[in-house]
Amino acid sequence: MEAHEITIDRKRRKIGGLSPDLADRCFTCGTCSGGCPATGLVPIEGGEGTWDARKAIRAIVFGMEQEVIDSKWPWVCTICGRCEYACPMGIKLMRTFRACRTLRDRDKVPGPIHKGTVMNLEKGNNLGIPTEDFLYLLADMGKEMEEEGFPGFYVPVDKEGANIIVTINSKEPFGEPDDMKFWWKIFYAAKEDWTVSSVNWEGVNWGLFSGDDEAWKEQCRRIIENARRLKCKTILYPE
Amino acid sequence: MDLLEEYITTGRITLDTTRVHETVTVHDPCNYVRKSQMALGDHMGDKTRWIVKQCINPELYREMCDDPLNNFCCGAGGGAWAMPYTEERLAYGRVKADQIRATGAELVIAPCHNCRDQILKGLGKEHAEGRMDMGNYKETMYLWELVAHCLIVEPWSEEEIEAAHAARDAQFERLGIVMEEEE
Known part of the structure; x- marks a missing residue:
C-alpha cells in the first residue's frame, strides 16, 4: 500500500x-x-x-x-x-x-425527502394530497366507522376548543387509510374531545431528516399554529 | 403514550386481554427511548411495555433487550425508510431481525410508523422470502393498533349519537362537504 x-x-x-x-x-x-x-x-x-x-x-x-x-x-x-x-x-x-x-446540496439529497419537504411547504403535506380529497376521505371513513360498530363516529375537523389536536402521517390518507381507524376507535371508546386540522395536518417532518432547518422549523410552527388557532391544549403526534 | 396510559388507568377505555394468543415483544423506537431521555429526561420504554401488558396475558410477553435505552434502531430511522439505500437499510436491520428471532416472539409491537414499516414490510418480507431468519415472527402491529384490537367498545347512547350527528352535519355544512345519499 x-x-x-x-x-x-x-x-x-x-x-x-x-x-x-x-x-x-x-x-x-x-x-x-x-x-x-x-x-x-x-x-x-x-x-x-x-x-x-x-x-x-x-x-x-x-x-x-x-x-x-x-x-x-x-x-x-x-x-x-x-x-x-x-x-x-x-x-x-x-x-x-x-x-x-x-x-x-438540496438537489443531491437522496430519495424523496427533499421533494416532499418542498411539497409540504407548498401544499401542507409531504405527498401533496389536496384539502378537498382529504376532507372527503375523512367524511367517507367516518361513515364506514359508523357501519363497523361505532355509531355516532365522525372525524371532527377544525373543532375549536377540542381537548386534543392530532397530526396525521400523510402515508395513511394516501395509501393506508384504514390505519387511521386504530386511534379513532380508541377516541370513540374514550369519548375523547379531539380534532384534526383541515390544513397543514402533516405529522411527518422530512425537513428534520433532510437537514433543512428552516423547513423543519416551519413545519413545527404550523402544527403549533393549528393548535393555537383551534384553541387546543394538547397536540397528539402519533409518530 | 401518556394518553394511552391515562385512558387505561382512569378506566376511560377497557381492554380484553384474551384476544391475543401470540407471544409478543416490544421494539423501542429511537425517538421514544434515547431521544426522549436526552431531550426530556424521560424515556418511554417502560411505559410501552406496561401498555402492552395491559392488552395481553403478560405470560405471552418476551423481552427483546436488557435496557430499552440501548435497544437497537430498526434500521429505517432518520428518514432512511424513504431513502434509496434499500440494501444498506436491510443490512442494518439484520441486527433487529436477530433480536426478534432471539425473543422467540410471534408478534412485534412497534410504537412508530417508520419502525413498523421497516419491521413489517422490510424485514418481515425478507423473513417471509427466506433471506432473513426472524424465528417465530408472524406480524407487526402499531402500539395503538394493539390497543384498538383489544378494545372493548360500548356503542354510544341514542342522545350521544344524535348530538354527534348534529355536530357532524354542521361541520359538513361549514366545510362544504356534500355526502351522496344512500339508496
Missing part, C-alpha cells in the same frame, strides 16, 4: 470548530462505532475500508468533512443516537451527522 499525504485544513471547516462537542473533543475510543449496526455498511469512496461513526468524526476533526458530506454515511446512519448516548466525551454525534446532511 502506498502512503499518501493528507492535507489538513482545519481553519475552513464548516462543522468542526463550530463547537467542540460536534467532533473535536473525541478521543477516538470507538465506543460509537463498536455498537453501531451501520458500521461497515458504506465503503469509503476512493479510499480503503468502510465508514463508521468514529472514522467520520475523525475525518471532520482532520478537516476532511467534505468527504463525509459527499458520502452515503450520514444517510445510511439512522441518527438513532446509540453512539451519542454511550459517548464518554459527550460528542453530539446526531447533531454532527445531521449537520453533514444540511451541508449536502
Whole structure:
C-alpha cells in the first residue's frame, strides 16, 4: 500500500470548530462505532475500508468533512443516537451527522425527502394530497366507522376548543387509510374531545431528516399554529 | 403514550386481554427511548411495555433487550425508510431481525410508523422470502393498533349519537362537504 499525504485544513471547516462537542473533543475510543449496526455498511469512496461513526468524526476533526458530506454515511446512519448516548466525551454525534446532511446540496439529497419537504411547504403535506380529497376521505371513513360498530363516529375537523389536536402521517390518507381507524376507535371508546386540522395536518417532518432547518422549523410552527388557532391544549403526534 | 396510559388507568377505555394468543415483544423506537431521555429526561420504554401488558396475558410477553435505552434502531430511522439505500437499510436491520428471532416472539409491537414499516414490510418480507431468519415472527402491529384490537367498545347512547350527528352535519355544512345519499 502506498502512503499518501493528507492535507489538513482545519481553519475552513464548516462543522468542526463550530463547537467542540460536534467532533473535536473525541478521543477516538470507538465506543460509537463498536455498537453501531451501520458500521461497515458504506465503503469509503476512493479510499480503503468502510465508514463508521468514529472514522467520520475523525475525518471532520482532520478537516476532511467534505468527504463525509459527499458520502452515503450520514444517510445510511439512522441518527438513532446509540453512539451519542454511550459517548464518554459527550460528542453530539446526531447533531454532527445531521449537520453533514444540511451541508449536502438540496438537489443531491437522496430519495424523496427533499421533494416532499418542498411539497409540504407548498401544499401542507409531504405527498401533496389536496384539502378537498382529504376532507372527503375523512367524511367517507367516518361513515364506514359508523357501519363497523361505532355509531355516532365522525372525524371532527377544525373543532375549536377540542381537548386534543392530532397530526396525521400523510402515508395513511394516501395509501393506508384504514390505519387511521386504530386511534379513532380508541377516541370513540374514550369519548375523547379531539380534532384534526383541515390544513397543514402533516405529522411527518422530512425537513428534520433532510437537514433543512428552516423547513423543519416551519413545519413545527404550523402544527403549533393549528393548535393555537383551534384553541387546543394538547397536540397528539402519533409518530 | 401518556394518553394511552391515562385512558387505561382512569378506566376511560377497557381492554380484553384474551384476544391475543401470540407471544409478543416490544421494539423501542429511537425517538421514544434515547431521544426522549436526552431531550426530556424521560424515556418511554417502560411505559410501552406496561401498555402492552395491559392488552395481553403478560405470560405471552418476551423481552427483546436488557435496557430499552440501548435497544437497537430498526434500521429505517432518520428518514432512511424513504431513502434509496434499500440494501444498506436491510443490512442494518439484520441486527433487529436477530433480536426478534432471539425473543422467540410471534408478534412485534412497534410504537412508530417508520419502525413498523421497516419491521413489517422490510424485514418481515425478507423473513417471509427466506433471506432473513426472524424465528417465530408472524406480524407487526402499531402500539395503538394493539390497543384498538383489544378494545372493548360500548356503542354510544341514542342522545350521544344524535348530538354527534348534529355536530357532524354542521361541520359538513361549514366545510362544504356534500355526502351522496344512500339508496
